[in-house]
Amino acid sequence: MKHGKKYIDSAKLIDKSKLYENSEAMEACVKSATAKFDETVEVHVKLGVDSRHADQQVRGAIVLPNGTGKKVRVLAICKGENVKLAEGAGADFVGAEEMTNKIQKEGWMDFDVLITTPDMMGLVGRLGKILGPRGLMPNPKAGTVTADIAKAIKEAKAGKIEYRLDKTNIIHCPIGKVSFGKDKLLENFDALLGAIVKAKPAAAKGQYIKSCVISTTMGPGIKMNPNKVGV
Numbered sequence: 001m002k003h004g005k006k007y008i009d010s011a012k013l014i015d016k017s018k019l020y021e022n023s024e025a026m027e028a029c030v031k032s033a034t035a036k037f038d039e040t041v042e043v044h045v046k047l048g049v050d051s052r053h054a055d056q057q058v059r060g061a062i063v064l065p066n067g068t069g070k071k072v073r074v075l076a077i078c079k080g081e082n083v084k085l086a087e088g089a090g091a092d093f094v095g096a097e098e099m100t101n102k103i104q105k106e107g108w109m110d111f112d113v114l115i116t117t118p119d120m121m122g123l124v125g126r127l128g129k130i131l132g133p134r135g136l137m138p139n140p141k142a143g144t145v146t147a148d149i150a151k152a153i154k155e156a157k158a159g160k161i162e163y164r165l166d167k168t169n170i171i172h173c174p175i176g177k178v179s180f181g182k183d184k185l186l187e188n189f190d191a192l193l194g195a196i197v198k199a200k201p202a203a204a205k206g207q208y209i210k211s212c213v214i215s216t217t218m219g220p221g222i223k224m225n226p227n228k229v230g231v
Contacts, residue, residue, distance in 0.1 A: 041175050044221075061142045089157075211223070
C-alpha cells in the first residue's frame, strides 16, 4: 500500500517496535495527526475470546465522559406519549410507520442511532436486513430498545457509544476527536476499556486483551501495552 507524504511524516513520529503506555500513546496520537480536519481517534482492541460462541460475546454501551465530538442524529420510533418525550429529549426524527416506510421504500438513512420502545420492535424488526449490516439495529443490550426513551436519547446525544466484537474478535470504537487533547482522550479511553474488561465473559480463558491499537482517521497505528490497558 502506498501512503502519502503526510502519513509517512506522521509514521516517523511513531516507534513501531514499541508498546506505548496509555498516556504516552494518547500524546503520540495527537502529535501524529496532520490532516486539515479534526480527525477522529479510534481504538481497536483484539480480545482472547471466540465470537462464534454465544457465551463468549462481548457487547455493550457506555457514555464517554467527554462525548465523541460528533453530532449524533437520533431517530426515535415510538407512539403515544413517547412521541412528546422523544421530541423533548432532542430526537432529530420521531415517528412510527411513516419512518419505517421511509427507510424501506425510499432508502432513507439520514440518522446515526435508532432508538425505540419494546412495543415497537414488531415494526422495527422488519428493517433487520437493512439496519443490521449497517450496525443500526436497536438492541436492549446497547440500550437502544428501552421503555425510558427520553433517557436513551439524551445519552446518545451526550456521546454514548456501542462496543461489540466483529468476526475477527476485535472491537473498533471512536473515543473522540484530536482536538480533545491527550487528557480528555485518555479519560474516554479508560472508560471504554474499563467497560470492556467488566464485560469479560465467564467462558473466556487465558489472556483477555490480546492487543490494543489506537490511531487517528488518517494516521498510523500506535501499539499499546495490552497488560496496562483497562487496568
